[in-house]
Amino acid sequence: MKFKIRFARQIVGVFVILGFGLLLMIIVMIGSNQRWFARNYEYVSEFQSASGISQGMSITFRGFQIGTVTSIELTEHNVVAVRFNIFDTYIDKVTENSVMQLVSHPLGFGGGMVLHQGRRRTDPLPEGSLIPSINSGLGRSLVAQDLVALPEEPDQIEELLSLLDPILRNIDAVTQEAEQLLAEVNAVLAGSSQGPLAETVAAVNAVLLELEVAVADIGKIAGNIEATTAEMRDPTGLVPRLLGAEGSIARILDDDEELYREIEKILASVQAALEDVQQMTEYLVSTTPQISGILEESRQAIDTGQEVLMGVRNNPLIRGGVPERLEQPTTFQGFRDEEF
Amino acid sequence: MYAVGYFFEILREIPGFFLRRRSGLRVLTMQMLFTGFEALPVIAVIALGLGGIIVIQGLSLLPQFGQGQLIYTILVIVITRELGPILAAFIVFARSGTAITTEIGNMVINREIEAFIATGINPISYLVVPRFLGVTLSMMLLNVYFNVFGLLGSFFIAQLFQPLPFSQYAAGLFEAISGADVASTMLKSMIFGALIATVSTFYGFRVERASTEIPQNTIRSIGVGFTLLIVANGVLTLVYYL
Numbered sequence: 397m398k399f400k401i402r403f404a405r406q407i408v409g410v411f412v413i414l415g416f417g418l419l420l421m422i423i424v425m426i427g428s429n430q431r432w433f434a435r436n437y438e439y440v441s442e443f444q445s446a447s448g449i450s451q452g453m454s455i456t457f458r459g460f461q462i463g464t465v466t467s468i469e470l471t472e473h474n475v476v477a478v479r480f481n482i483f484d485t486y487i488d489k490v491t492e493n494s495v496m497q498l499v500s501h502p503l504g505f506g507g508g509m510v511l512h513q514g515r516r517r518t519d520p521l522p523e524g525s526l527i528p529s530i531n532s533g534l535g536r537s538l539v540a541q542d543l544v545a546l547p548e549e550p551d552q553i554e555e556l557l558s559l560l561d562p563i564l565r566n567i568d569a570v571t572q573e574a575e576q577l578l579a580e581v582n583a584v585l586a587g588s589s590q591g592p593l594a595e596t597v598a599a600v601n602a603v604l605l606e607l608e609v610a611v612a613d614i615g616k617i618a619g620n621i622e623a624t625t626a627e628m629r630d631p632t633g634l635v636p637r638l639l640g641a642e643g644s645i646a647r648i649l650d651d652d653e654e655l656y657r658e659i660e661k662i663l664a665s666v667q668a669a670l671e672d673v674q675q676m677t678e679y680l681v682s683t684t685p686q687i688s689g690i691l692e693e694s695r696q697a698i699d700t701g702q703e704v705l706m707g708v709r710n711n712p713l714i715r716g717g718v719p720e721r722l723e724q725p726t727t728f729q730g731f732r733d734e735e736f
Numbered sequence: 737m738y739a740v741g742y743f744f745e746i747l748r749e750i751p752g753f754f755l756r757r758r759s760g761l762r763v764l765t766m767q768m769l770f771t772g773f774e775a776l777p778v779i780a781v782i783a784l785g786l787g788g789i790i791v792i793q794g795l796s797l798l799p800q801f802g803q804g805q806l807i808y809t810i811l812v813i814v815i816t817r818e819l820g821p822i823l824a825a826f827i828v829f830a831r832s833g834t835a836i837t838t839e840i841g842n843m844v845i846n847r848e849i850e851a852f853i854a855t856g857i858n859p860i861s862y863l864v865v866p867r868f869l870g871v872t873l874s875m876m877l878l879n880v881y882f883n884v885f886g887l888l889g890s891f892f893i894a895q896l897f898q899p900l901p902f903s904q905y906a907a908g909l910f911e912a913i914s915g916a917d918v919a920s921t922m923l924k925s926m927i928f929g930a931l932i933a934t935v936s937t938f939y940g941f942r943v944e945r946a947s948t949e950i951p952q953n954t955i956r957s958i959g960v961g962f963t964l965l966i967v968a969n970g971v972l973t974l975v976y977y978l
Contacts (some may be wrong), residue, residue: 400769400773404765404766405765408768408769411776412877415880416880418881422880423915426915426918427915429910430910430914
């Protein structure tokens with residue numbers, strides 16, 4: 397029996413248990429990541445306007461997210477009631493005299509709802525309590541009595557400078573990268589680097605070396621030309637020997653018409669040959685009609701032969717009577733025809 | 737209407753299976769072995785490939801627009817919510833649905849069904865219900881495995897091309913996936929499993945006399961089954977977004 401069939405129950409058991417285990421693990425991971433199993437405490441706050449407030453907006457305390465806005469509703473007294481949750485891990489931050497503040501960044505970099513803790517260290521407020529907004533009458537009164545631990549107002553210029561800081565850091569990073577790039581280019585030009593640019597520079601160097609060799613060759617050629625020129629200037633050199641009164645060229649030009657006579661003889665021979673060719677051509681022209689007649693008769697004979705062959709082929713008595721010639725391959729083969 | 741009645745007849749017989757579970761347990765086990773366990777390698781390869789492609793393409797494209805975080809949402813939408821259940825269903829139908837139709841069709845031709853009825857055994861109770869439960873349960877489990885391989889396995893494939901810390905990947909993934917996504921995918925796989933089992937057994941019983949009817953009914957079951965799966969997927973997706 398096959399292993400799978402024999403242990404089918406065990407295999408299916410492992411398959412099922414592992415599958416459900418994985419499903420459970422995924423659910424637990426999602427739940428723990430999204431705080432399904434954590435206790436949240438609900439509170440309410442009141443604002444004059446819902447502008448800038450949205451469901452799911454985070455509640456922060458000293459920059460940490462400590463809760464989320466769960467619902468926003470307009471009450472019958474035209475006050476916006478904002479319900480929000482505070483995570484159980486931060487419930488001790490919600491003390492007496494705490495206030496809520498809706499903040500929006502002056503430069504439009506987002507905002508949120510911030511909890512400002514009361515100065516007195518008390519037990520957490522009971523769930524469902526009202527935490528006044530900082531702009532409400534109660535909130536202003538608490539702030540005026542210095543019962544709220546408000547953080548120091550950040551200087552706007554300081555804030556702008558803090559925004560500039562990352563930009564400057566980016567510029568610094570770019571400058572450093574540019575420096576690295578320059579160092580790399582220097583290394584490439586110095587021949588101590590690798591890469592496409594370094595290969596190009598090396599190739600250019602090789603070309604320059606070849607050019608240097610070529611320039612050296614040109615120098616040698618120029619030297620030879622110079623030497624030739626010097627020889628030409630030399631009264632005992634090659635040129636005077638050729639062009640001088642006793643030189644070869646002078647002798648050719650002044651050879652008592654010997655060269656002229658030779659040329660005249662050659663021309664006479666050429667003229668005789670041309671006359672022979674002309675005579676031959678005239679003979680061919682005179683015999684052309686006869687050749688044409690022979691060719692025409694040959695063509696007519698071929699046509700007649702074709703008709704005779706056609707007649708013989710169409711003759712029912714002897715049609716098919718001529719056996720087809722079978723090509724008999726030769727049994728002789730040279731050594732070259734053999735395959736090794 | 738006859739098919740709807742057949743489906744409700746299966747549902748009616750399901751409680752009886754748990755009361756007389758000894759008789760059909762073997763059939764259920766074997767069905768889960770063939771439908772679930774044996775389809776696992778195919779499911780794993782497809783899920784790994786799909787997840788890997790999404791991660792590689794997403795990580796190369798999305799950060800260019802400053803939307804690198806969207807990769808997790810895309811993974812969840814494609815693998816968990818949409819393609820995972822439907823691809824697993826197609827594979828199960830192609831492998832097991834056709835096999836069930838052929839097997840039951842052959843039983844009809846060999847008059848085994850008549851023998852069951854003659855001996856007082858309800859063929860739906862003994863043959864269909866274990867297959868229905870086996871295919872449905874296998875479908876749900878295969879969908880879980882598809883998601884595991886697609887979502888987590890793709891991470892390892894992505895490491896070959898673009899290294900990413902697992903903690904960052906897991907945090908982003910579990911932030912993007914919600915309970916509704918898990919519920920949606922499990923509901924889809926359960927309904928798809930029920931559809932596959934019902935359609936394939938229904939067309940198996942539609943064979944009457946000749947063995948030549950078996951391939952005809954198998955082809956019909958594939959056509960009808962795939963259409964129903966796509967329609968059901970559309971309806972369930974619509975319900976999710978309502």
